[in-house]
Amino acid sequence: MEEIKKIARELLAENKVQVVLGFEKGTANKVRPAFFTKAEDIDKLIYNEACIHNIALYLKKDTCQHAKGVAITATPNVVRSILQLSAENQITEEKIHIIGITHEGKCAGILDFKAAEEFSKTQPKGLKPEDKALIEKIQAMSLEERFDYWVEAFSPCIKCYACRASCPMCYCGKCNVETNNPQWIPVASHKYGNVEWHMMRAMHLAGRCINCGECNRSCPVDIPLNILSYMLSDFVLDEFDSEAGLNSVFTSALSAYTVVDKENFIK
Amino acid sequence: MSEFQPKIVAFVCNWCTYAGADLTGTSRIKYSPNVRIVRFPCTGRIDYMLLTKAFASGADGIIVSGCHPNDCHYTSGNFYARRRWIVFKKLCDFMGIDTRRIVFSWVSAAEGSKWADIVNTTNEEIIKLGPYDSYHKLSTQDILE
Amino acid sequence: MKLGFYPGCSLEGASREYNESVQAVAEKLGIELVSIPDWNCCGATAAHNLDKELSLSLPARNLALAEEAGLTELVVPCAACYSRFTVTQHELLHDNAMHKKVNEIIGKEYKGTLRILNVIQFIEEYIIDKLEDNMKFEINKKVACYYGCLLVRPNKILNFDRTEDPQTMDVVMKKLGADSIDWAFKTECCGAGFSVSFTEAVGRLSGKIIEDASHRGAEALVVACPMCHSNLDMRRPAMDKYNGKKIDTPVIYITQAIGLALGIDRKKLGLNRHFVPVKLDNFKPYVKKEVVVENTQIMEEI
């Protein structure tokens, strides 16, 4: 922890960065993401097991956008998000100083993107057993059961868009759901609108989701919607050997093809 | 007519399947009138959201068709489309959306009879499956509520 | 080693020597051939001229019985039976409605899991590798391999060998030390079922085959089909009449040739049963070729 603080303090003191993105103590024994702009404030910077939020999200916020340099305390999920954002031309390497934190909570020092790629590869990734189990459970259902399962699962959705707001990959200035000419997705949070919204989100994240689970965590009504993009990222890895968050230059399974892509379903 | 006549929407590319369907016409090969063709420049242009939109609006079956691999008028549009279909189909399957109702095919400008076959077999298959009530209801029922 | 076996009518009757030689060779090499219990006629040429369902049901019952008996591979030495079996399997696996119907007719469920082997496939897979260790003689004769029609046709279904100029038997015969000649009548018609009703035609068709083989110096014809064998062997008078000369080139089954190379008793191979006496003898004793020696020396040097 002290090592993280030391790095952060130095970066701010030397004016290499204007903002350090990390966590501070919140109310009621909780932690909350925080922007640190002064070296003396770094005392408040913390990192512990409770700091699970994917703060890569804030890199696209104004405070970071306007800063010349940004440092970020980055767990493996955050590192993967940063790499994917870079692959999608949303952030540049010169600006971001990654203070790596391994999955065991140890400081991995400052990582440039190349090191981050290595870091990303060595950190445990892939689906958690409970997510896998849920996917398998759903896959074992009949077609009708699956449909009913999801309609039911989405029915409490109130279209608060917390899933979108918490997802570092949902960075579009104008989300498609807000397009009304044509009205691709019905705005109302009825069954149809909910199914189509979550379906579109899953498709948009196909091959881009880095499996942080932030969408699920932020959902006030506990929809297991992360499962959709998890399932697809697993599928895309199997099918196209492509995985998000490992590479800082362009990768996207859906913006590529091979001549031998499976076509047994095409007549 | 008491027999169920499904609504089938065909999303086709202009260069191969649309031309192939033209050839079906010039060859006077008969097929079911239950299909409505929507012309796109290329399969690469076909948005998967139009597919769910079609189901929601009352389609019972969908045909998506374009040029054979390597024959795309724009070289590679169909390859990107194919990849998108693979992923979309997987997602639909996972979400319980009936992918037997979405027929993907390659029909070239020379395959007039194949086009008639695709339409007819899809029509028969959809008649067997019946109307896609579960999805239609999704869009109508809840809105009325 | 246990394989399913379907003899069919020919191998129990007129072509007993074919059966005898297959069994003798299998026994010698430690392969157990298990006959399908309660097998019936394959339908031969008669059934599929009359009734499609019947022509599929007869083989299907045999195949279903073999599956019930827990067999996974079935050796069918008769080329006609092999053709009927393979065609049935193909048709039923490609036509669900017919498959259902046939299952009802035979009162059994035919799954289609069985691999059907003709005698050459049987030799290729289970015998050829064992030859080197077991051969006593080299068949140092000039032979003409005659395939007939049913082994390689319809090629789209059987997918076996080249339709017009098959090679598999030649490969086996060369392995036995024989000089298998390149000739023109490998797949020409022998006259087949006309044997009884229109013997003259068999005389003409088979006559050309025998004449070309003997003209090119073949000392024996090698076959793998009971029908071909009986025409080429039994209808010699009609052929001689057509050719205007007597030709006494014998016709042997490929399994008999293998039997001879393995040193099996001629009687056990049924060679005494032929119309045209099989005089082939004076075979060269087989010496296992030690081809590897040179290479190992080189290897050592390296």
Next chain:
Amino acid sequence: MARIGVFICHCGENISATVDCPKVSEVAAKFPGVAYSVDYKYMCSDPGQSLVVNAIKEHKLTGIVVSACSPRMHEPTFRRACAEAGLNPYLCEMANIREHCSWVHEKGDRTDQKAIDVVRMMVEKVKRNNALMSIKVPVTKTALVIGGGVAGIQAALDIANAGHKVVMVEREPSIGGHMSQLSETFPTLDCSQCILTPRMVEVAQNPNITLYTYAEVESVEGFVGNFNVKIRKKAKSIDETLCNGCGMCTTKCPQKKIPNEFELGMGNRPAIYVPFPQAVPNVPVIDRLNCTYYKNGKCKICEKFCQPKAIRFDQEDEIIEVAVGAISICTGFDVKKTDFFPEYGYGKHKDIIDGLQFERMASASGPTLGAIRRPSDGAEPKKIVFVACAGSRDPAKGIEYCSKICCMYTAKHAILYKHKVHDGTAYIFYMDIRAAGKNYDEFTRRAIEEDNAQYIRGRVSSIYERDGKLIVIGTDTLMNHETVEIEADMVVLATAGVANQGAEELAQKLHVSYDQHRFFSEAHPKLKPVETNTAGIYLAGACQSPKDIPESVAAASGVAGKISCLFSSSELTREPLIAFVDRIAAPDYSSCTGCFLCQPVCPYNAIEKEDIKDRAGNLIKSLAYINPGLCQGCGTCVAICKSKSIDIDGYTNQQMYSEVDALLNS
């Protein structure tokens, strides 16, 4: 408020016999936004078009739907009518109720309903059409001719003589193609090389033509009027500027036993060689696979004897880039070899040859200097059998089509044979004699009547060798299907003409389509026989389907005419149906997030990065920008874009969505 006009065409009875046109018109009149609806017998006729023009003016229409045939047929016609009436031509849509409705369905309510639905779809679409201006693009007035056979030569000379530049690319070391291999030509029996060689020389000497032999097209980018072509000029190992064509190197080369491709393996050539004496250019190439120096690192005898010192062993392939405005594909054909025929012995009998080999044999410059000789022993064949349709018109062989040229050349072969072997007999097994063409039937009659060719109508089931003779077994269908057995000395198979090697790869490089036999596809079998579906790329000769010399030459001149038309003005007009990235007010400038996931999917590299900067020059945002000159309008980027920031004119999101909406919520 939209004022849409709907025009239902009867197409004579083509539509009205199946679809109740007045009813469709009546129903369409009630669609929201439809101001005028009418049905008429022939909408594409002059009065029909005036009807459209007048209705647009009279009813102040803001868009029209012509419900008739396929837009691939008459869309341009009605767009012109719109323009004439002062309406933007892109405010016209066609509802296809002929090819997609009346011709494929039975008369009945469901068919009428389909016609109505299709019209409703297009009405909803056209309401959302945008007025568009066509795009002008400059034209590079240079043509690329791929292939230097007779078609390529004709096309190149015609274009060059019209005053335009031509770049010709030929795969082999010399131009001339198959025609240079032929002996005499039917139906006049004039010597093939005598008429071709002067044309070859003309190509070499024409100042407008740049010739690259031993070269292949590496890649093609761009679009009509503006293609960028990379040509791989394979290393000849010779400095062409120095070589004087003396031929010393070829006579001194110690490698002499390489099968000569030009003689189809019936003769030999050295490793450094000119394919044939009249080659253009007369510059040898070194066959590196067979050259002793390239194999063993020793020899260089040719270098020693080369007086102008033109041998370059270290020469490398060269990539040449050229900008052209139009491309003519003239890559010709190939013939099946005798090994394609199992029933005729898989090519193992030396005395069974194919038609092209017979041409070389009959040619005075060929391996036998024009004498007909058995390849096996050099004896003069007294009985020769020609088998027509070897492979052609045979679905079992995968070649259902007629190779077209074989009937005529087989008759020619029989005549040439008789002229050279007076006491010989020629038998010809045939299915039909197809001699449609000027003086063609007279020619086959001549073979039969004057030169005593024995025509037997029937197929050959097998050919085998016996005692040095070839036994040909066939049937005579005109003689009670009797079996015919001929003891021949030699057999010539008129093997099927097939697409040339590499046709598929070339088609993919050029983005043109080809049929199941790998022949290039024309844009329309009747009305656009020399165009491809890709604007600016044309076809001539046997690369399209088997063709004889006059047909190939005619097609080539047709292509030259087309290309000259294209080059007649310095600009051409393109359809403006292309993609664009949306623009909105500051501070967002566009809903595009600049993720550039669309960039790799564009087949034309049309998506560029555009930087939005403030007045001080600071970067605000990077956006995707679609270069309208390069975009061809496939729309793949549109479907890829998550924020729907890209749209495509003619097929906008609004249009497509409304179409589907109108179709189903009826």
